């Protein structure tokens with residue numbers, strides 16, 4: 474049922490930034506095959522080799538949602554919308570990270586679920602009820618015993634990171650009130666294919682959702698989509714609004730049919746579309762390698778900007794090392810002075826001055842392009858250029 478369409482080779486775990494550089498051959502056992510498949514029945518696109526949650530989300534998870542102004546502003550807007558539209562009695566966030574969203578809500582109105590203890594500590598410290606645990610039925614039952622008035626459940630960039638999706642939705646269904654709503658947001662498969670952003674595939678992104686696949690899976694648990702919103706975040710995401718089928722008080726927006734039609738017409742329901750995508754990915758790789766090699770032959774200095782999980786896929790798939798990309802700059806404290814997994818490319822703390830000696834910047838955080846271009850006006854004014862692979866490799 475699960476038909477493979479993309480093979481990005483053997484890759485290290487993204488977000489496991491090493492303190493010391495280790496040759497790939499030394500930690501070969503820790504590499505895994507990054508292959509992606511399409512399930513013709515469920516319409517789900519998923520990794521074929523799934524890494525256990527505990528290996529990925531532990532007490533040293535470095536990613537913090539609050540590191541970008543774009544995400545802070547997106548969450549602020551969302552909180553206003555949620556309060557206005559759904560007036561939560563009690564709001565549950567699955568995967569609350571460093572609290573970028575919940576900070577916009579009153580402390581007595583929020584429950585956080587976060588498996589990474591270093592992040593859970595942050596929301597606990599600022600006074601929010603936080604369950605430092607993995608989402609699943611056991612935890613859902615525990616929460617239900619303590620709180621029985623959760624009417625809004627939200628999760629961004631988290632459910633696609635959990636192996637057992639049936640358990641995910643069953644657990645949500647256990648808690649959600651009959652008149653409650655579930656809101657989830659994740660990168661859109663349609664945008665990923667349109668933009669050839671194959672770097673959305675890495676170990677944590679076990680699934681890339683489409684309206685087609687979400688629609689099918691929630692149906693099994695008596696849930697249905699009642700609205701879909703398009704977002705620019707994370708390279709193009711979809712926000713799905715979900716309710717119980719028995720709840721007739723909420724009307725179903727035309728946006729649901731519109732998105733399903735868009736996806737069907739694009740071919741997201743057919744294996745052939747994914748085979749084509751895989752050819753595009755191979756071309757994209759070839760062109761990106763050609764661009765950077767030409768620049769290096771002219772002795773140009775290239776650095777990376779934004780040591781994203783996505784960049785880990787690109788760097789390893791294209792076999793870049795520090796002879797190609799000298800180093801990456803990143804604002805995240807826990808990534809500082811570490812290495813991009815699988816490579817000898819170091820991550821340095823972001824410092825504007827370092828850009829003075831740079832000719833080209835590879836945009837690892839291409840999803841924050843407008844925020845970064847605004848920030849780096851001086852670099853651009855002085856003639857500095859960027860390299861991106863999205864939607865196709867180019868210098869700009």
Ligand code: JHZ
Nearest residue numbers: 536540541630677779780781782783803804805838841
């Ligand atoms: P960003 C992570 O993916 C992991 P990543 C996870 N699996 C997921 O799904 C998404 O997040 C949501 C830096 N930066 O958001 C900060 C600058 O240095 O694209 C971050 O390290 N300067 C949970 O890692 C990185 O870039 C800046 O000006 O692909 C962005 O990471 C800005 C704006 C960002 O997610």
